[in-house]
Structures are given as structure tokens and as C-alpha cells.
Amino acid sequence: MTQTIEFGLDTFGDVTHANGKPLPHAQVLRDVVAQGVLADQVGVDFIGLGEHHRDDFAISAPEMVMAAIAARTSRIRVGTAVTVLSSDDPIRLFQRLSTLDALSNGRAELILGRGSFTESFPLFGFDLRDYETLFEQKLDLFTRLIRDDKISWSGSHRPALKGQRVYPTPERPLRAWVGVGGSPESVIRAVHFDLPMMLAIIGGSPARFKPFAELYRDAFAQADRPVQPIGVHSPGHIADTDEAARENFFPGYKAMHDRIGRERGWPALQKADFLREVEHGSLYVGSPETVAAKIAGTVKALGLNRFQLKYSAGPVPHAALMRTIELYGTRVIPLVRDMLG
Structure with a gap:
């Protein structure tokens, strides 16, 4: 397992605050690039950038930010987390990713998802009734684009293609995952399309997702095909001590949670609920030792090939995010590898 596990970081470009005021989107984007550069320097394997179209998240064109990070790094893989495929054009997406993959010497990948936010549908002229x-x-x-040289395809939402070639041609197949929120139907879809599965576990015990990991493996076995990798995306924050991590993270995490909650009808987050999620759920918040032990437990329980820590959360300051990245790369990842070994 120590030879196959990869460690990633994810961010949506959450708008951070300085002196009690939100930073401009432009500064947040520059800070995300700096975060990606630091992640490369401290040994993180992957950084994923989420696509959103709202004022509390700065990244709406993740491939542009990925390109900026790739230009200043040499090792780290850069990807989306996630691309809202439903409101994008698959051909243009393939062209953007294959271009970035060429310029980064094979370091581009993406995670495809439906997205838990729907602002992109009206923005780009799609009907939510066509969500599925x-x-x-x-x-x-x-999936045909990343596997076939010539594409013949038809559907109800765009013109048919017959023997179409799409350029530029990648030097190697693009790596694409499918994001899964936790329904059996989504798991089976990932198997049907023969794609690696990224489980978004943002609440509750990670162990409750074990049946989905088992279903994924069993479905591949029944299809007599090699099983694809499984990853997990979960939020967290690392500081020198458990107490410092909790105190640094809670205000920003609550601000983000409560804003989204007002839109979706959730109750406001209470400190006791936050602490319960830290101790027993899917918040990886604490010292390097605490976070490493929790990640190792999740990797073992689900049989993971990758773990991605969503390190940004609302207005948590840039300096605190940089410290999390530093500790994740220099302390947490080596500790987890030792625990798994």
C-alpha cells in the first residue's frame, strides 16, 4: 500500500480574509498558485482545483490556474476537483486538458462530477431538469475522447459525431476520475465507464463508505476487469497542535458552512457538532500526528489509492493555509507512509 498511495490537496479558491475583509478574487487566485508551488516543494503528489461560479469561491476556470501552477513546478500533478462536466463541452474540455498535459509534461488530470452547486446551469444556458x-x-x-482516435457518438444534447478526430493528441491517455457523492448508482456508473472513483466524504464516519468501496471492487470483479483506483476527498486543517488547528479552522469553516446552509436550509453549525465531526467524522483537523493517524485509518478501512485533503475552508487566512500545506507535506505524509508500512 505504501507504494501505491498518493497524497493530494484540494481547494476551491475559497475567498480568504485579511484584516476582517475579503480579499479580491485576483489576489486569492495568486495565492492559490503560491499554495500549489509550496505543495510541490514539500512533496505533495497532486493538487486539485474545484470549479465554481459564485462570489465565495474564486476559481471558475481551473485549467488556467492549473497551467500557472504547472509553469512554476516540475513534479506535482495538477487537476480539477471537480470539473462540472454537465455544463461544460466535453470536446473543449478534452482540448484544454490535452494542451495542459502537453505543456506540463504529462502532469494534468481531472475529476469529473455533476457538482453540488448548480450556478453553472443557468449561467451557461442548461436546464436543471436535464441534470442526470x-x-x-x-x-x-x-470517456470516448480519452480512449479512441476517432469519435462516433450521438446524444440528445449536442450534434452527433461521426469519425471525428479531436486535437491536440495527447502523448499518453489522459487520467480522469469520476467524483462520487455516495450513491450506489454513481458507483456503478464509475465502473461502467471504467474510471477511477473519487469519494467525496465531507461528513460522518469514513467507514460508512466501505460498502461503496466494496461495491466498486465487486462490480469490477463481476465484469472481469482490473479494478481502478479509489480515492477520498475530505476537508481538514493542520497546525502544530490539536487545539491550534481547531481554533484556527473553526471560524472560517463555520462561516462557509452557515452561508451554504442558509441557501440550503441547514441549521447553523455549533461548536459541539464541529468537535464531534473532528473526533469521529470526516474532518481531518489537528496536529500532524492526529491527522496522519486519521488518514491512515481511512486508507486502511476503504483500501484507498489516494487521499486528498480539502485544505481551504471559507475565510481561513492564506498564511494558515500555507502552514497546513507545509505540515501536510513534511510531517503528515511521511507519518502516514510509516503507519501504512
């Missing part, structure tokens, strides 16, 4: 069919058809087309 848009994703299913576009995922079908995109």
Missing part, C-alpha cells in the same frame, strides 16, 4: 442526462451523455462522450 447531461452528465451521463457527456461522460460517455468524454
Whole structure:
């Protein structure tokens, strides 16, 4: 397991605060690039950038930020986390990623998802009533693009293709995952399209997702195909001590949670609920030793090939995010590898 596990970081470009005021999107984007550069320097394997179209997240064009990070690094893989495929064009997405993959010497990848936010649908002229069919058809087309030289395809949401070539041609197949929020249907879809599965576990015990990991492996076995990798994306924060991590992270995490909660009808986050999630759920918040032990437990329980820590959360300051990245790369990852070994 120590030879196959990869360690990543994810961010949505959450708008951070300085002196009690939100920073401009432009500064947040520059800070994300600096975070990616630091992640490369401290040995993180992957950084994923989430696509959103709202004022509390700065990244709406992740491939542009990925390119900026790739230009200043030499080792770290850069990807999306996630690309909202339902409201994108699979062909243009393939062209952007294959271009970035060429310029980064094979370091580009992406995680495809339906997205838990829906602002992109009206923005780009899509009907939410087509939520399921848009994703299913576009995922079908995109998987053909990454595997076939000539594309013949038809669906109900774009013109058919017949023997179409799409350029630039990648030097090697693009690596694409599918994001899964936790439904059996989504797990089976990932198997059907023969894609690695990234489980978004943002609440509750990680162990409750074990049946989904087992279903994924069993479905591949029944199809007589080699099982693809499994990853987990979960939020967290690292500081020198457990107490410092909790105190640094809670205000920003609560601000983000409560803002989204007002839109979706959730109750405001209480400190006791936060601490319960830290201690027993899917918040990886604490000292390097605490976070490493929790990650190792999740990797073992689910049989993971990758773990991705969503290190940004609302207005948590840039300096605190940089410290999390430093500790993740220099302390947490080596500790987890030792624990798994």
C-alpha cells in the first residue's frame, strides 16, 4: 500500500480574509498558485482545483490556474476537483486538458462530477431538469475522447459525431476520475465507464463508505476487469497542535458552512457538532500526528489509492493555509507512509 498511495490537496479558491475583509478574487487566485508551488516543494503528489461560479469561491476556470501552477513546478500533478462536466463541452474540455498535459509534461488530470452547486446551469444556458442526462451523455462522450482516435457518438444534447478526430493528441491517455457523492448508482456508473472513483466524504464516519468501496471492487470483479483506483476527498486543517488547528479552522469553516446552509436550509453549525465531526467524522483537523493517524485509518478501512485533503475552508487566512500545506507535506505524509508500512 505504501507504494501505491498518493497524497493530494484540494481547494476551491475559497475567498480568504485579511484584516476582517475579503480579499479580491485576483489576489486569492495568486495565492492559490503560491499554495500549489509550496505543495510541490514539500512533496505533495497532486493538487486539485474545484470549479465554481459564485462570489465565495474564486476559481471558475481551473485549467488556467492549473497551467500557472504547472509553469512554476516540475513534479506535482495538477487537476480539477471537480470539473462540472454537465455544463461544460466535453470536446473543449478534452482540448484544454490535452494542451495542459502537453505543456506540463504529462502532469494534468481531472475529476469529473455533476457538482453540488448548480450556478453553472443557468449561467451557461442548461436546464436543471436535464441534470442526470447531461452528465451521463457527456461522460460517455468524454470517456470516448480519452480512449479512441476517432469519435462516433450521438446524444440528445449536442450534434452527433461521426469519425471525428479531436486535437491536440495527447502523448499518453489522459487520467480522469469520476467524483462520487455516495450513491450506489454513481458507483456503478464509475465502473461502467471504467474510471477511477473519487469519494467525496465531507461528513460522518469514513467507514460508512466501505460498502461503496466494496461495491466498486465487486462490480469490477463481476465484469472481469482490473479494478481502478479509489480515492477520498475530505476537508481538514493542520497546525502544530490539536487545539491550534481547531481554533484556527473553526471560524472560517463555520462561516462557509452557515452561508451554504442558509441557501440550503441547514441549521447553523455549533461548536459541539464541529468537535464531534473532528473526533469521529470526516474532518481531518489537528496536529500532524492526529491527522496522519486519521488518514491512515481511512486508507486502511476503504483500501484507498489516494487521499486528498480539502485544505481551504471559507475565510481561513492564506498564511494558515500555507502552514497546513507545509505540515501536510513534511510531517503528515511521511507519518502516514510509516503507519501504512
